[in-house]
């Protein structure tokens with residue numbers, strides 16, 4: 095817990111580069127009004143489903159965890175196998191998660207209809223369903239391994255499971271961050287090296303000039319599901335890669351792709367994926383210790399109808415606690431990622447020294463992706479993982495004036 099706090103204090107860029115509100119409003123005024131109102135409508139259409147899904151998901155998690163329902167489901171799943179702990183852990187976990195997923199599935203389908211209506215999604219219902227099933231399959235494999243590991247540790251070390259569990263959970267987070275780009279991302283997208291040509295040459299030269307070793311720039315076939323444009327960096331060490339959506343190459347100008355890549359190089363240079371992984375690993379370890387401590391709270395155990403927090407029948411309770419922790423952690427995580435994103439923006443501005451293209455790139459990202467350019471403050475503070483479009487445009491204007 096202490097280590098997490100210390101590392102967070104050191105690694106998080108608390109200061110953000112200036113993005114004066116006056117510049118934000120000026121930038122907002124220059125955006126095409128029809129695009130702004132369309133983005134506004136789009137987000138108004140999404141909101142009931144997004145918050146409905148959150149609320150229903152949370153209520154269901156609490157019902158699973160704070161009533162004997164979760165324990166009953168786990169018992170049911172284990173019954174054909176004589177209540178063996180492996181069956182309870184794996185099938186019970188699967189059943190409890192499936193029930194939780196099933197209640198939020200209609201909201202996800204609703205969201206899909208809105209994305210299609212606004213022309214953002216290019217997926218048929220069939221392709222959408224395949225994505226949902228793939229997501230569940232990936233979750234089942236990773237979750238199953240985690241549960242099997244956790245309950246094995248509990249059985250081998252009944253008194254010290256929390257210490258081994260915390261170390262194991264942290265290790266799992268590091269391992270996942272390392273292998274997800276190589277093993278899981280290809281389940282959803284095809285990645286191909288960017289074709290040889292002036293753009294590829296320029297991007298690799300940019301990375302070279304930045305002093306960031308990049309073996310390759312990959313293009314993801316994002317157009318199979320979306321018209322949205324994006325780029326990202328994932329993995330670290332030998333699995334680190336910069337990925338550009340194929341939509342970016344058709345929707346944006348080459349100069350804008352350079353600007354986006356400069357932002358991604360900022361993440362690579364500052365080791366943002368590694369930082370996120372370390373904080374995530376320590377946070378997860380702290381979560382296991384917190385779980386152990388909560389296991390002494392008799393009321394919780396009685397509510398869930400279990401004898402111990404470390405038995406498979408307490409899986410519903412684990413899901414309830416994870417849901418509450420997730421809800422509490424979301425605004426803090428969002429704050430941290432907004433700061434990290436602002437730092438990567440500053441890096442892009444410094445590396446390209448081209449604030450005009452940076453601003454046009456932000457305008458492009460915002461309009462194509464139907465981002466709300468200047469979202470409601472409460473929503474921005476609670477959930478936004480990136481600075482808003484007008485903040486990012488304002489940052490470019492401030493940078494151009496020499497305000498750093």
Ligand SMILES: [Zn+2]
Nearest residue numbers: 357361435438
């Ligand atoms: Zn970024």
